Amino acid sequence: MSPVVPLASLPFARAVCVLVDGEQVALVRTSDDTLYAVDNLDPVSGAMVMSRGIVGSRGDRDVLVSPMHKEAYDLGTGECLDLPDVWLRVHQVQVRDGQVVVGLAQDVRRPA
Amino acid sequence: MSRRTLVVVGHGMVGHRVVEVAVARGLTAEWDVVVHAEEGVHAYDRVALSSWFAGTALGLPAVNDPAVDLRLGDPVVSVDTEVRTVTSASGLVTPYDALVLATGSTPFVPPIPGSTGPGRFVYRTVEDLEAIKAFSVGKTTGAVVGGGLLGLEAAQALQTLGLATTVVEFAPRLMPVQVDPGGGEALRRLVEALGVEVRLGASTQEIVDGPGGLRMSFADGADLDVDLVVFSAGIRPADALARAAGLEVHERGGVTVDPGCRTSAPDVYAVGECASALGRCWGLVAPGYAMAEVVVDRLLGGAGTFEGADLSTKLKCLGIDVASFGDAFATEPGALELVWADPVAGVYKKLVVSDDAQRLLGGILVGDASAYASLRPLVGSGLGVNPAELIAPSSSGVQLELPDDAQVCSCHAVTKADLCAAARATPDVSAVKECTKAGTGCGSCLNLVKALVGKEMAAQGLTLSKALCEHFTYSRSELFEVVRVRGIRSWSQLLAEHGTGKGCDTCKPTAASILASLGGGYVLDGEQGTLQDTNDHMLANLQKDGSYSVVPRLPGGEVTPDQLLVIAQVAKDFDLYTKITGGQRIDLFGARVEQLPLIWQRLVDAGLESGHAYGKSLRTVKSCVGQTWCRYGVQDSTSLAVLLELRYRGLRAPHKLKLAVSGCARECAEARSKDVGVIATENGWNLYVGGNGGFTPRHADLFLTDVDTETLVRTIDRFLMFYVFTAERLQRTAPWVEATGLEHIRDVVIADSLGLCGDLDAAMERHVETYSDEWADTLADPERLARFVHFVNAPEIPDPSIRRVPERGQSRPLLPLRVVR
Ligand code: SRM
Ligand SMILES: Cc1cc2nc3c(=O)[nH]c(=O)nc-3n(C[C@H](O)[C@H](O)[C@H](O)COP(=O)(O)OP(=O)(O)OC[C@H]3O[C@@H](n4cnc5c(N)ncnc54)[C@H](O)[C@@H]3O)c2cc1C
Ligand code: SF4
Ligand code: FES
Numbered sequence: 001m002s003p004v005v006p007l008a009s010l011p012f013a014r015a016v017c018v019l020v021d022g023e024q025v026a027l028v029r030t031s032d033d034t035l036y037a038v039d040n041l042d043p044v045s046g047a048m049v050m051s052r053g054i055v056g057s058r059g060d061r062d063v064l065v066s067p068m069h070k071e072a073y074d075l076g077t078g079e080c081l082d083l084p085d086v087w088l089r090v091h092q093v094q095v096r097d098g099q100v101v102v103g104l105a106q107d108v109r110r111p112a
Numbered sequence: 113m114s115r116r117t118l119v120v121v122g123h124g125m126v127g128h129r130v131v132e133v134a135v136a137r138g139l140t141a142e143w144d145v146v147v148h149a150e151e152g153v154h155a156y157d158r159v160a161l162s163s164w165f166a167g168t169a170l171g172l173p174a175v176n177d178p179a180v181d182l183r184l185g186d187p188v189v190s191v192d193t194e195v196r197t198v199t200s201a202s203g204l205v206t207p208y209d210a211l212v213l214a215t216g217s218t219p220f221v222p223p224i225p226g227s228t229g230p231g232r233f234v235y236r237t238v239e240d241l242e243a244i245k246a247f248s249v250g251k252t253t254g255a256v257v258g259g260g261l262l263g264l265e266a267a268q269a270l271q272t273l274g275l276a277t278t279v280v281e282f283a284p285r286l287m288p289v290q291v292d293p294g295g296g297e298a299l300r301r302l303v304e305a306l307g308v309e310v311r312l313g314a315s316t317q318e319i320v321d322g323p324g325g326l327r328m329s330f331a332d333g334a335d336l337d338v339d340l341v342v343f344s345a346g347i348r349p350a351d352a353l354a355r356a357a358g359l360e361v362h363e364r365g366g367v368t369v370d371p372g373c374r375t376s377a378p379d380v381y382a383v384g385e386c387a388s389a390l391g392r393c394w395g396l397v398a399p400g401y402a403m404a405e406v407v408v409d410r411l412l413g414g415a416g417t418f419e420g421a422d423l424s425t426k427l428k429c430l431g432i433d434v435a436s437f438g439d440a441f442a443t444e445p446g447a448l449e450l451v452w453a454d455p456v457a458g459v460y461k462k463l464v465v466s467d468d469a470q471r472l473l474g475g476i477l478v479g480d481a482s483a484y485a486s487l488r489p490l491v492g493s494g495l496g497v498n499p500a501e502l503i504a505p506s507s508s509g510v511q512l513e514l515p516d517d518a519q520v521c522s523c524h525a526v527t528k529a530d531l532c533a534a535a536r537a538t539p540d541v542s543a544v545k546e547c548t549k550a551g552t553g554c555g556s557c558l559n560l561v562k563a564l565v566g567k568e569m570a571a572q573g574l575t576l577s578k579a580l581c582e583h584f585t586y587s588r589s590e591l592f593e594v595v596r597v598r599g600i601r602s603w604s605q606l607l608a609e610h611g612t613g614k615g616c617d618t619c620k621p622t623a624a625s626i627l628a629s630l631g632g633g634y635v636l637d638g639e640q641g642t643l644q645d646t647n648d649h650m651l652a653n654l655q656k657d658g659s660y661s662v663v664p665r666l667p668g669g670e671v672t673p674d675q676l677l678v679i680a681q682v683a684k685d686f687d688l689y690t691k692i693t694g695g696q697r698i699d700l701f702g703a704r705v706e707q708l709p710l711i712w713q714r715l716v717d718a719g720l721e722s723g724h725a726y727g728k729s730l731r732t733v734k735s736c737v738g739q740t741w742c743r744y745g746v747q748d749s750t751s752l753a754v755l756l757e758l759r760y761r762g763l764r765a766p767h768k769l770k771l772a773v774s775g776c777a778r779e780c781a782e783a784r785s786k787d788v789g790v791i792a793t794e795n796g797w798n799l800y801v802g803g804n805g806g807f808t809p810r811h812a813d814l815f816l817t818d819v820d821t822e823t824l825v826r827t828i829d830r831f832l833m834f835y836v837f838t839a840e841r842l843q844r845t846a847p848w849v850e851a852t853g854l855e856h857i858r859d860v861v862i863a864d865s866l867g868l869c870g871d872l873d874a875a876m877e878r879h880v881e882t883y884s885d886e887w888a889d890t891l892a893d894p895e896r897l898a899r900f901v902h903f904v905n906a907p908e909i910p911d912p913s914i915r916r917v918p919e920r921g922q923s924r925p926l927l928p929l930r931v932v933r
Contacts, residue, residue: 004905013614014642019903024913031614047658048913052646056616058582065617067646067654072617084546 001092003099010035010100015064017051020102025091026051027100028075030062036075037093037102042066043086050088064088116143116209118411119198121188121353123149125158126384126400127214128172131180133408140179143411146206148198150215151237152185159397159554162265162429164241165272191357193377210379212407213354213367217347217385217395222257226319231326231340235266236347244342248273251339255279255328257316258344259286264429266342267308278309278336280316280328282345290425290436294451295478298460302432302479305458311336349386349393362388371417373406381407389418396423397553398523422522424491426484426554433481438474438491439464447473454479463487463502470494485560489518489528520560523553531561535568580841581618583611588766588841592626596837601627603639621645622841625728628764629836631878634889635764636896647726649899651886652708655701657925659914660708662688662700663725664715665761668735668753668773669696678718682711689922695732695770697723702923704910709900712887721885724762728842730769733757734782738775738792745775747792752821753781756790759825760832762883766839766848769832784812787845788828793817797824801831801857802849810846813854826873830861833872 004018005027013031017024017040024040040050045068052067062075071082080086092103118134120127127147134145149155156170164170186200197207219234221227233244248254254270256263259281270277279286285296286303300310315331319341329335349366360368360376366388373381373389384400385393394400399421409416424437442449446467453460459479465472472490477483483502493515495502514520516529526548534544544565545551551558579585586594591610600606603623607615615623624643628635635641635648647653652660664679671679679698683690686707688700703711715721724730733756736742738749753773760769772783773790783789789800795818803812816827834857839848849857859865861872890896901907916923 009904011642013639016904017902018905019909024903024911045656047656048911049646049654049658052649052654054617054620054645055614055642056583056620057614058616059613062614063616068656070617082542 001094001101001103003096003101005100006098007035007095007100008098013055015051015053015055017048018102020091020104023104024048025102025104026053026064027093027102028055028062028064030055030075034062035093035095035100036062036064037091038064038073038075038078038088039091041088042068043080043088044069044071044083117207118143118145118210118212119206119208120145120147120212120214121191121198122214122216122384122386123147123151123155123182123184124214124216124384125155125172125397126216126404127212128155129401129404130212130214130383130407132175133404134411135175135177135180137408137412139408139411140177143179143209145177145180146208147180147182148186148188148200148206149182149184150187151239153238154182154184156238158236161235161238161241162269164238165245165269170238188353191353191380193357193359193380196379208379210411211381213375213380213382213386214384214400214404215350215353215386217393218350219343220346220348221343222316222345224316224318226321226326227343229321231321232319233340233342235262235269235342235344241269244269244340245273247340248275251325252276253278253325253338254340254342255336255338256342256344258346259283259310259312260289260344260346261287261425261427261429263344264303265427266344267303268429270340270342271306271308275339276307276309278311278338279303280311280314280330280336282313282315284313286310286312287434290434290440291476291478292441292462294453294462295434295436295460295476298453298455298458298478299432299434301455302458306431347385347395349388351386354382354386362391362393364388364393366393371406371419372410372415373403373418374410381410383407390420394421394423396421396425398422398525401523402525422488422519424488424522426481426488433477433479433484435477435481435484435488436475437484437488438472440474440476442473444473465495485557486514488522489514489520489560493518514564520564521548521550521553521557523557524549526550528564531564532568535565536572539565539569539572541565580622581616583607583613583615583619586610588622588626588843589838591622592629592837595623595626596630603627603643615643617645618841621648621728624648625764625766629879630875631882633882634896635886636890636899641899650705650708651712651722651726651890652703653726655925657702657914658911659702659704659925661725662703662708662711662715663693663697663723664720665723665757666697667757667761668733668750670735670750670754671698675718675720678714678720682714686711687916687923689924696734697732699725702914702916702925704914705900705902706907706910709891709897713891716885716888716891722762722887724886727762727764728767729762729764730757730760730771732770733760734770734772734786736773736775736780738773742775744778745792746794747775747797749773749775749781749790749792752790752797756825756828759880760828762886763832763836763879765832765836767842767844769845771828785809786812788812788831790824796820799824799827802846802854804844804846806844808846813849815854815858827861829876830869830872831857833875834861834868836875837868837872 010029015026015028025037026040028036040048042049053065063072065072073088078088078090089105091105155172186202188198189201190199197205199205219236254275255278256266257280259279267277267279286299318329320327325339327337351361351367354367362368367382369382369387369389375382383403403418406416406418426435442464448465450463462476464474514528518528520528520531534548551561620643689702691699693699733753735750735753739745770786771788772781772786774781774783775792783791784800784803785805786803789812791798799816800812801815804810902911915926917926
């Protein structure tokens with residue numbers, strides 16, 4: 001788990017991209033202050049753009065929407081809500097004395 | 113039990129489908145699959161081959177399963193059915209437990225003197241197309257031997273390569289296999305109208321190399337000089353490998369197989385165009401796919417059989433619709449033919465019906481095949497309506513009730529029942545395409561698929577709702593009223609008072625646009641920034657590799673030499689791909705986020721400003737040089753274009769806005785294809801509204817005649833604002849004008865029937881007064897600049913995934929490989 005940014009620097013309801021141990025991670029802070037960390041790689045377009053997507057909700061799930069072709073991903077599970085067999089890796093994220101710390105998910109398999 | 117080995121010979125459309133099905137149905141749990149491919153590339157969509165010239169990527173989705181071993185560019189040269197091995201060109205010997213031949217066909221080249229050599233080509237593989245393209249450079253003429261389905265496609269290809277093209281057909285009509293003499297005649301007219309020369313009943317005797325290229329001579333003594341010849345005189349099943357291996361082949365060619373796709377040798381199967389099933393070869397992809405399913409089913413112990421397939425074809429080549437389906441040549445005894453032809457419009461429609469006119473047997477459509485998708489599934493079943501209505505000019509409106517077992521998608525054999533079941537489960541077009549595959553082949557059934565899914569959705573009350581999304585029950589226009597009347601100023605207020613949840617990529621940008629239209633000021637500060645799509649968020653257009661494009665505004669298309677120098681220098685310094693756009697300005701592609709402010713600083717310093725290429729807002733006001741230079745111009749069209757562009761720049765709208773001004777009736781600015789078009793007259797200006805190019809082109813309607821500039825501008829102000837007030841999300845002015853009615857719009861903006869003009873004028877005044885350049889404002893404020901980094905925790909590191917390769921003296925993206933689909 002490595003500290004990446006001060007929590008205070010994160011905007012609400014928008015994602016940012018951070019570099020964690022050489023990997024690109026999209027950090028999301030929702031409007032009700034929940035934190036998520038997922039891949040910045042858009043698995044459909046192959047471009048590093050997830051952090052530029054719009055943050056919102058579908059039903060009671062928090063979602064991040066790819067800015068490229070608008071597929072929505074459940075931030076909790078990483079599952080794509082618009083395409084089968086597509087998902088984002090979900091990384092561990094927590095706050096330790098004001099710093100956001102991220103632990104990369106080792107496992108590349110799709111979420112259960 | 114130990115793993116078994118399936119060897120697939122041929123990695124074309126059907127060979128690949130065998131592998132896909134094998135993986136999908138779990139065969140690879142017990143079998144390893146070895147694929148030998150002659151072509152050096154992964155399987156691709158041969159059906160769409162011609163779109164290769166348009167740069168379309170044809171590759172079919174790869175299967176990733178460790179049990180599959182794909183050996184590209186290593187054809188099989190021999191098969192030993194005794195010891196059960198195949199030997200490849202590279203000398204690999206692979207034992208098999210089961211063998212599938214999927215070697216397809218090879219183009220037939222008539223054995224006439226001079227049929228091979230430089231300048232002679234066939235049309236089957238990407239390699240063939242590459243060779244044709246390379247050879248055609250600097251050439252001017254070409255001929256296609258064969259006027260069938262593929263021949264016409266080849267002719268279209270030669271035309272797009274800029275060659276004056278002649279189609280040479282042995283038969284007395286084009287597409288003799290698909291259409292009858294009447295249809296062939298209509299087709300010939302249409303093809304010739306497109307500038308392709310057609311020679312019918314011409315049999316090529318010989319081709320000789322002359323000083324000026326190739327000379328083709330025909331049986332009737334005539335001859336034709338061309339630079340290159342493409343043979344498209346039919347195909348022959350690629351059965352050589354099977355013959356050499358001693359397998360039984362059909363007298364007319366093709367590896368003989370039984371309904372289980374089994375050849376004469378044990379555990380050896382043949383599928384696709386190389387197979388002769390039910391006594392014939394099947395030259396379409398759908399039957400091949402059906403055979404692929406059969407073989408895998410057999411390997412899994414099933415008893416699947418190939419029962420033949422629908423050979424209906426619909427194609428659009430040289431932009432001409434041609435469809436033939438069912439018993440097109442009325443071979444059934446007593447069959448009646450109904451023909452409707454309009455030689456002038458080049459439309460020919462024939463329906464074949466049973467003697468009692470109750471059942472549809474088949475048909476031929478040339479020039480207008482719009483009825484194909486709804487007619488084909490009806491073949492063999494009752495008509496219910498007077499057949500004449502189906503092909504009469506007004507037929508488009510006729511609604512048909514399809515029987516449940518009617519095949520809607522022939523590429524993927526999806527029936528109406530399957531489709532509707534899927535639509536009931538997931539009432540969403542893309543989801544239904546996803547799970548049934550319907551519409552994902554040739555695409556000709558798409559409209560029908562959409563219509564049927566739409567029906568199911570309507571049944572569930574889904575399309576009826578005009579709710580913007582799950583977070584707002586209002587439509588965009590209703591939401592606009594709410595915001596305007598209640599004077600709502602922020603997203604959180606709007607969501608709290610009128611919405612639910614946290615918003616999404618539909619309602620957030622819509623709200624941002626509404627707030628901006630009503631004078632929300634700078635579009636990216638605080639909360640409003642979080643609502644924006646990445647294009648508005650970065651004030652630039654996202655490109656497929658994650659970089660952005662930069663489009664400075666060039667009002668009216670005018671640019672000074674000094675501005676050009678700055679643009680050129682910036683493009684050089686940041687290695688930006690530079691292109692003249694279709695909107696009379698310059699687009700610089702490939703900027704990384706952290707480069708955007710540096711680029712714009714230099715453009716702004718040179719007096720340039722944002723062109724809002726990224727916004728749902730004014731794009732360009734296209735102009736012609738007009739009176740100032742043109743010897744025909746009757747008004748100063750360029751000055752008016754500049755005035756209008758400066759007045760409406762930055763105006764946020766339900767969709768983008770495009771205007772144009774022409775200096776005379778010759779209309780060089782194409783004003784009638786724009787949302788608002790102005791055309792100069794001797795006495796002033798004519799105003800046109802509601803034009804559109806794009807997906808559904810529409811000519812603009814005449815709105816005002818011979819008005820002075822002041823009246824003109826006031827009317828455009830009101831027209832645009834009324835559109836902004838009342839249009840739906842992503843509704844261009846063209847559909848809005850049709851939905852609202854031109855007369856109603858006239859009443860509102862000219863006669864002020866709603867007493868709304870005061871508000872419209874005021875809103876536009878506010879826009880004009882408060883406009884300021886978003887990029888200048890951004891550069892002036894360090895906080896606003898903060899977002900232009902890739903890694904917020906390592907601002908100095910650019911996105912390493914963005915890479916470039918050279919092309920025609922500039923840079924283009926080294927495309928990220930797509931991870932799925
Ligand atoms: C750059 C350009 C093509 C070119 O190389 O010339 C272009 C590029 C794009 N067009 Fe276009 N269009 C361009 C001229 C046109 C034209 C021709 C014209 O404007 O005279 C049309 C048809 C005229 C019309 O709009 O009625 C056109 C019809 C579209 C459409 C279909 C709109 C419709 O009503 O059906 C879209 C899709 C959409 O907007 O939803 C589109 C969307 C796009 C987008 C924004 C797609 C996207 O989101 O990435 C492209 C991105 C531009 C970029 O990255 O900078 N573009 N596009 C042209 C930019 C013009 C400019 O200077 O702003
Ligand atoms: C321009 C064009 C347009 C078409 N349009 C349509 C259409 O609109 N609708 C439609 O249904 N069909 C269309 N077709 C036909 C369709 O493409 C074929 O029916 C389909 O590709 C047949 O698939 P296949 O796998 O049997 O043969 P192919 O796709 O030809 O694949 C055979 C593969 O096997 C390889 N091969 C041959 N011998 C060996 C060997 N000894 N070892 C290893 N590999 C070998 C070949 O190189 C080739 O890659 C079109 C074809 C063309 C050329
Ligand atoms: S529209 Fe008229 S004025 Fe403008 S360039 Fe064409 S001919 Fe000349
Ligand atoms: S008929 Fe070709 S995709 Fe459906």
